Amino acid sequence: MRKISEQEINQLFVFTQKHYVEFYDVQVELVDHLANAIEDQWKENPTISFEDALQTEFKKFGVFGFTGLVEQKQGELQKYYNRMLWNEVLKFISIPKVILTVGLYLGIVFFLQKTKSLGEMIILTILLSSFIYFMVDGFRYILKIRTEQKKQGKSWLLQSVAQATFSIPSIGLGGAYYSIINRLFQENLGISNAGIHFLAVFTVLHLLFLFVFYKVIKPNLNKSIKETEERFQIV
Known part of the structure; x- marks a missing residue:
C-alpha cells in the first residue's frame, strides 16, 4: 500500500x-x-x-x-480557563476559605463606614491602580508572546487563548470600573449604606479575581504553553 x-x-x-x-x-x-x-x-x-x-x-x-475547527478549539480552551477561573473563585465562598472572604468583606465595610469619603477614595484608588497594573501587565504579556512567535516562526493555539484571556477581562472590568467610579463621583463620594456594601462586595470579588488569575490561571497557561512548545519541538 x-x-x-x-x-x-x-x-x-x-x-x-x-x-x-x-x-x-x-x-x-x-x-x-x-x-x-x-x-x-x-x-x-x-x-x-x-x-x-x-x-x-x-x-x-x-x-x-478548517476555520470552523480552529474556532471550535479556541472556544473550548477559553471555556476551560473561564471555568477554571470561576471554580477557583467559588472556592472562596466555601468552608474554610469563606471565613477569609467574609472577614475581608467585613473589614472593608468597617473601613468605609469609619473613613467615609477618604476611605472611598482609597478603595477606588486601589481598584483603579490594580486595574491599570492588570492592563499594563497584559500588554507586556501579549507583547512577549508575539515576540516569541516571531523568534520561533511558529505560534500555538494556547498563545491565542492566553492573549484573549488578558484582553477580554480588561474590556469587561474596564466597563465595570467606569460605571462604579462614575456613579460615586455623581454622588460626590457620599455613597449610601447600601452603596458601601456594594462597593465592598465588588472590591472583594476584584481582589479574589486578581489573586486567582495570577496564582492559578496565568501559571497554568504558561505551563501549558511550555509543554506545547516541548511537545512540538521535534515535529
Whole structure:
C-alpha cells in the first residue's frame, strides 16, 4: 500500500497554512489526520491521486473548511480557563476559605463606614491602580508572546487563548470600573449604606479575581504553553 511521502507531508502543511490555520500545533494535528485519511483512501482506490484524495477529505470539513475547527478549539480552551477561573473563585465562598472572604468583606465595610469619603477614595484608588497594573501587565504579556512567535516562526493555539484571556477581562472590568467610579463621583463620594456594601462586595470579588488569575490561571497557561512548545519541538 502506498504511503504518504515526506514531500507530500510538506504539501499538507502548506495546504493548511493556505486555508488559514496559523497555529502550528493545529497544523500538525490536521496534517496527521489528512495523511491517515489519504492513506485510507489509497487502500480502497490505489489509483487516486494525492491531490484528488486531499480535496475529497477537505470537503468533509464543510464550507468553512478548517476555520470552523480552529474556532471550535479556541472556544473550548477559553471555556476551560473561564471555568477554571470561576471554580477557583467559588472556592472562596466555601468552608474554610469563606471565613477569609467574609472577614475581608467585613473589614472593608468597617473601613468605609469609619473613613467615609477618604476611605472611598482609597478603595477606588486601589481598584483603579490594580486595574491599570492588570492592563499594563497584559500588554507586556501579549507583547512577549508575539515576540516569541516571531523568534520561533511558529505560534500555538494556547498563545491565542492566553492573549484573549488578558484582553477580554480588561474590556469587561474596564466597563465595570467606569460605571462604579462614575456613579460615586455623581454622588460626590457620599455613597449610601447600601452603596458601601456594594462597593465592598465588588472590591472583594476584584481582589479574589486578581489573586486567582495570577496564582492559578496565568501559571497554568504558561505551563501549558511550555509543554506545547516541548511537545512540538521535534515535529
